[in-house]
Amino acid sequence: MEVYRHKVHYYETDKMGFVHHSNYIRWFEEARTDFFDKVGAPYTLTESLGLISPVLTVQCEYKKSCYFGEIVLIYVTLEKVENVRFYVSYRVTSVDGELRATGTSSHCFLNEEGKVTSLKKVQPELYKKLEDALGK
Amino acid sequence: MEVYRHKVHYYETDKMGFVHHSNYIRWFEEARTDFFDKVGAPYTLTESLGLISPVLTVQCEYKKSCYFGEIVLIYVTLEKVENVRFYVSYRVTSVDGELRATGTSSHCFLNEEGKVTSLKKVQPELYKKLEDALGK
Amino acid sequence: MEVYRHKVHYYETDKMGFVHHSNYIRWFEEARTDFFDKVGAPYTLTESLGLISPVLTVQCEYKKSCYFGEIVLIYVTLEKVENVRFYVSYRVTSVDGELRATGTSSHCFLNEEGKVTSLKKVQPELYKKLEDALGK
Amino acid sequence: MEVYRHKVHYYETDKMGFVHHSNYIRWFEEARTDFFDKVGAPYTLTESLGLISPVLTVQCEYKKSCYFGEIVLIYVTLEKVENVRFYVSYRVTSVDGELRATGTSSHCFLNEEGKVTSLKKVQPELYKKLEDALGK
Numbered sequence: 001m002e003v004y005r006h007k008v009h010y011y012e013t014d015k016m017g018f019v020h021h022s023n024y025i026r027w028f029e030e031a032r033t034d035f036f037d038k039v040g041a042p043y044t045l046t047e048s049l050g051l052i053s054p055v056l057t058v059q060c061e062y063k064k065s066c067y068f069g070e071i072v073l074i075y076v077t078l079e080k081v082e083n084v085r086f087y088v089s090y091r092v093t094s095v096d097g098e099l100r101a102t103g104t105s106s107h108c109f110l111n112e113e114g115k116v117t118s119l120k121k122v123q124p125e126l127y128k129k130l131e132d133a134l135g136k
Numbered sequence: 137m138e139v140y141r142h143k144v145h146y147y148e149t150d151k152m153g154f155v156h157h158s159n160y161i162r163w164f165e166e167a168r169t170d171f172f173d174k175v176g177a178p179y180t181l182t183e184s185l186g187l188i189s190p191v192l193t194v195q196c197e198y199k200k201s202c203y204f205g206e207i208v209l210i211y212v213t214l215e216k217v218e219n220v221r222f223y224v225s226y227r228v229t230s231v232d233g234e235l236r237a238t239g240t241s242s243h244c245f246l247n248e249e250g251k252v253t254s255l256k257k258v259q260p261e262l263y264k265k266l267e268d269a270l271g272k
Numbered sequence: 273m274e275v276y277r278h279k280v281h282y283y284e285t286d287k288m289g290f291v292h293h294s295n296y297i298r299w300f301e302e303a304r305t306d307f308f309d310k311v312g313a314p315y316t317l318t319e320s321l322g323l324i325s326p327v328l329t330v331q332c333e334y335k336k337s338c339y340f341g342e343i344v345l346i347y348v349t350l351e352k353v354e355n356v357r358f359y360v361s362y363r364v365t366s367v368d369g370e371l372r373a374t375g376t377s378s379h380c381f382l383n384e385e386g387k388v389t390s391l392k393k394v395q396p397e398l399y400k401k402l403e404d405a406l407g408k
Numbered sequence: 409m410e411v412y413r414h415k416v417h418y419y420e421t422d423k424m425g426f427v428h429h430s431n432y433i434r435w436f437e438e439a440r441t442d443f444f445d446k447v448g449a450p451y452t453l454t455e456s457l458g459l460i461s462p463v464l465t466v467q468c469e470y471k472k473s474c475y476f477g478e479i480v481l482i483y484v485t486l487e488k489v490e491n492v493r494f495y496v497s498y499r500v501t502s503v504d505g506e507l508r509a510t511g512t513s514s515h516c517f518l519n520e521e522g523k524v525t526s527l528k529k530v531q532p533e534l535y536k537k538l539e540d541a542l543g544k
Binding site (some may be wrong): 009010011026029030033042043044068069 | 417418419434437441450451452460476477
C-alpha cells in the first residue's frame with residue numbers, strides 16, 4: 001500500500017460546497033499513477049513499450065465530504081494481477097484518518113492495435129514489477 | 137426510462153485518443169438531471185425546497201470507447217425509491233445502439249443542516265413524482 | 273456568426289454557487305467545434321487530413337455569473353484567417369440576451385510532425401471553407 | 409514571486425497527446441491559492457470573513473505543450489492591488505526553465521450579498537497582507 005497526498009482545489013468543488021463526486025475518480029487515477037511510479041512501473045514506461053492500460057470498471061462509495069483547501073490521503077493497494085487484468089483498491093481519508101471514501105478499479109492492457117494483451121507474455125519484466133507490488 | 141443525448145467534446149478526451157473514463161460519471165449526472173427535469177422533479181426544485189441530493193455510490197463498467205464528435209445516448213432508469221435513498225441505472229450507447237458502458241448510482245437527501253432526510257416526510261409531493269417515475 | 277446552446281451542468285459549478293470560470297474556456301471550444309461543423313469544416317475532417325489545431329491564446333472577460341440548469345448561448349465569430357493562424361471571438365449570453373462573458377482565442381495548424389503549417393498551401397479547400405466563414 | 413509545483417495528470421491531457429489548454433486556467437487557480445497561503449492571506453480566511461473573490465478576466469498564451477507525468481512550475485506574481493480589484497500574473501515553465509505559457513488574471517471582492525466590496529475598508533488587515541505581497 002502506498003499513500004498519495006492531494007490538496008483539494010477550488011475547481012474541484014461544486015455548489016453543494018464540497019468536492020464534486022466525479023473528482024474522486026480522477027484522484028484514484030492520480031494515486032494509481034503515483035503508486036506505479038513508486039513500485040518502479042511508471043505509466044510513462046508502459047506507454048513507451050507500446051501499451052495502454054484503460055479502465056474497465058470503477059466504483060466509489062462516498063462516506064463523508066471533502067473540502068476546499070484540506071489535504072486528503074489516498075491509500076492505494078494493488079489487489080490482484082492476472083494475465084490481462086489488474087485490480088486496484090483505494091481508501092480516501094483526511095490527514096487525521098477520517099474515512100471519506102473507498103473505491104476500486106480494474107484495468108487491462110491494450111497494444112498499439114487496440115488488442116487486449118497479456119502483459120506477462122509481452123512484457124514479463126514489467127509484469128514482474130506488478131507482481132512484486134501485489135498487496136503492498 | 138428516459139434517453140439523453142450527449143455530443144462528445146474534445147476536452148473530454150485524453151491522450152489515449154478517446155473519452156477519459158471520469159467523464160462518464162459526469163454524463164451520468166447530466167442524464168440524471170435531464171431525467172428529473174422530464175419527470176417533473178427538476179433538481180433546481182429540490183434545491184429550492186432546501187434539500188440537496190449527494191451521491192452515495194457510483195459505479196461504471198466500460199465496454200467500448202467513445203470518440204470525439206460522436207453522439208452518445210444515455211438511458212436512465214430510476215430503479216428504486218426508498219425513504220431516504222434512491223437508485224439509478226445508466227446505459228451508454230452509440231446512436232446505432234452499440235453498448236459503450238453501463239453504470240449505477242445511489243443518492244440520499246440532506247436538509248440545510250446536512251442531516252439525512254426522508255423525502256416522503258418532508259416533501260411528499262416531490263416523493264410522489266419520484267415514485268411515479270419508477271422503472272420508467 | 274453562429275450560435276451554440278449549452279445547458280449548464282451541476283459539475284460545472286463551484287462552491288461560489290455558480291459556474292467555475294475555467295468552464296467558459298471549455299464552452300468556447302464546444303461552440304468553436306460546433307461553428308466549424310456548421311460551416312462545413314468539421315474538426316474531425318481537419319484531424320483526418322493529418323492536422324491538429326492547438327490553441328495559441330485564449331482570453332475571457334466575465335461580466336455576470338452563469339447558473340446551474342440555465343441555458344446559455346455562445347455566439348461565435350471567425351474574425352480573421354491568416355496563412356498559419358486564425359482568430360475567433362465569443363459572446364456568452366443568457367437566453368434573454370443578458371451578456372455574461374466575452375472572449376477570444378487564436379489557433380494555428382500543426383502537421384503530424386508537429387510543425388506549423390500553412391493551411392492555404394496544404395489544404396486549400398479547407399482553407400477556402402474558413403475564408404467563406406469569415407465574419408459570419 | 410512564489411513558485412508552485414504541479415505534476416501533470418493523465419486526465420489533464422487530450423487526444424492531441426498533451427495537456428488540454430483549459431487546464432492551465434485551473435493551474436493558475438492552484439498556484440494563486442498556494443500564493444495566498446504563502447503570504448498569509450489564505451483563501452479559506454477570505455471566505456471565513458464572508459467574502460468571495462471571483463475572476464473578472466483571465467488570459468493565457470501557450471508557448472510549448474506540457475506532457476503527462478512531467479512537473480511544471482508556475483511562478484505567480486501579485487502585480488497590483490486596488491481598492492476593489494487585484495491583478496495576478498503567471499509563468500509556466502518546465503523544471504529546466506523552458507517557458508510553456510504565460511498568463512494573467514484579475515479579481516474583485518464580493519460580500520455575502522454579492523456586492524463589490526472594498527477590501528481596504530472592510531478587511532484592512534487582509535488588505536495589508538496583499539499590499540505586502542505586491543511584486544513579490
